[in-house]
Amino acid sequence: MTMKLKFTKALVSALEAEEGKARTYYYDSALPGLVLSITKNGVKSYIAYRKVKGKPVRVTLGRHPDLTVEQARKKAQKAIAEMVDGVNPIHKARAEQKSKLTLREVYADYLKYRGSKLKASTIAQYENALDKHFVDWADSPMVEITRDKVSERHLQISKKSPSAANKVMKILGALFNFANGQYEKGNGESMFSDNPVKRLSHTRTWNKDVVRENKIETSDMKDWFAAMRALTESSFYGQRAAGFYFQLVLLHGVRRREMAKLKIEDINFKQKTFTIQETKSGRPLTLPLTDHARDLFKGQIKRRKKGYVFASERSKHGYIDSFNYLMDKVIEETGIQFTYHDLRRTFTTVAESLDISQYALKSLVNHSTSGDITARYVIADVERLREPLEKIQAFMLDKALD
Template sequence: MPQIKISNSRVGKIVPPTPKPDGKPQHVFYRDDQLQGFGIRVTSNGTMSYFVEKRVNGKNKRVTIGKHGPITPEQARKEAQKLLGQMSTGTDPVVEKRERKIQAVTLRESYNAYLLARKGLKPNTLHDYKRCIEGALGDWLDKPLTSITKDMVEKRHSKLGAKSHARANNTMRVLRALFNFASEKYESQDGKPILTSNPVDRLSKSRAWYEVRRRQTLLTPTQLKPWYEATMLLNQETTRDFLHFILFTGLRRSEATHLTWEYVDFKERTFLIPDTKNKEPHRLPMSDFLEDLLKRRFLMAEKVWVFPSPVTNGPLKEPRTALTRVAELSGVEFQLHDLRRTFITIAESLDIPAFALKRLLNHKFSNDVTAGYIVPNTERLREPMQRITDYIREKVEAENDDLG
């Protein structure tokens, strides 16, 4: 390498090398004739970068200081002296920089990495994560994970709990998952995790989690008739059919809203939900009521969605205004998931076998070895589905001939 005195006047006179014959950039290294190990790298495109080079623990190490321009030769020389001094004691600046970067990983960086790693998360799950991390913990996003303490977690959990026990618990569960993810992803140079503990664990050890009882509300047999009559007064036919569809199928909201006509088979009298909570496709038979509903909707279909949005090209969103209207008209307070609970409760009251009920709800048989050898047959579910439909119709048709 040629030697020069790296100064402002001398560096300004350096002529960049010509590119290689194939057009690729060429580069030349100039060493400082006063400070051993200090130099500047010049490329054919005119870029010049300061560096230091020295053997550390038997290996040659080259560390870039920065580009000429933003950094003057004098500033680069001072930084070079500092780095060469560290390297003389066996410290590798590259490793040190990497260690500092790892130690400074923020909640935001870990959160983004977690979302990239968890491919296929459903929109509802992503929305929930966003509410927890970007909403409830938004002021922590740019804090290093290593700076988030057990005391901070405990205080924030208590603060969130003053408004909602469920949200406080859910937020900390998501945070716990992020810390567990980070402890596996981010390691120091010697392979040890940068996080030695999960600060959310304090909530378990101190028994600080809030007791949140699972919602058990549903439509009782006597509420079915006024609820149904109220839905018939809705101006939006799509919303009305959507509410009926959930009640008569027990599907989750997102499963029903994302149903498209390509998965409705009128010949076989079935419909398929390809994307479900447990990742397994869910095929159900049509009862007579569901067949009539779907055929009527198909005749006036203009979009791919069975229940399209009236304002966008996408599927119907949760019709909150309609839910409020039905509650006001019927005197029955309810949420969409209450309709699924109603379907389940009716099925159990009719003594539908557990295997058929689980298949209707698309629940997994996690502890049943025998179930793994049984191939689901949609036809076997047709009779139970029709029995549930008949029960609901019996309750809503009493002195009411409006049901089609």
């Protein structure tokens, strides 16, 4: 039975839920569509009710007595007017809330749904993009990031590093693609139907990928190794660690984070091997431990028995993830330009100059051989890699003494 009454403060205060019912509804005779809901516990709420496109919609306006009858009628009139126009106020409110989503909030949802599929290094790249290149956008509504802003920011970053500009914009584009499928309006349309990063494709302003060919020349190895030895003799831990780290990366051709994340427990001094557990390929890499590398590792870890080889209490990761400032210092003092990847490139270049077999080289640097049918049948035992690795290292160390 529909109970229609003209709501007043006294009447609403006196009304109670019908016995035996979880919720009782009373309807305002002064304003059709304004409903008072009373639970069996006595909680009273004002609701605006009307069908929108044939479906019933109930919009909660507020509780009594926090909301007066007059205030409830005004809010109900507004909600009912929207519903008459075919707008669902609930969907509208949700859309408005989502329209305020910040870039950082979208990234948090991205991690929530896709984080388990991402590598730690990929997550680090996303966070670096937000904290360094998009720091002024991160906590603002994502819808405010326009195509013009994307073009301007891409150009700005490109002046310092064209490759970095491309990378961070691809990250931004990925977040917009995620938002396109994740958030929608009440009518089912995407809230982020336009990806502003597409401007770079439409205007063909992506920077051209330049294949780097820089490496440490053999004629520079003596000065380079001398600079590294000087770092290892420093009284400062960070400088000593950098000296050992750069040498170990060069002498094994491993990727920067593969060496940075290496743990003491993964070095087997007895069997003369060490294993990099986290690699780009996802396959653990076990390498021979040469005598020279053994001395470098022992020089770094001293008497420690466990933990990261390049441990750091100050780093949130627990290990030193960047030696950039010391790299710049060495470059300034020696004039020898190099990056982390240049060390890896130098290793492979030396290996090729010594006619190290492709199977051995690919195994040493952990490159995939999936495209090589013959290579699938060649099992690179760690001991078979010892001789070629010693040969590569001996060449570079000999040059360091020339």
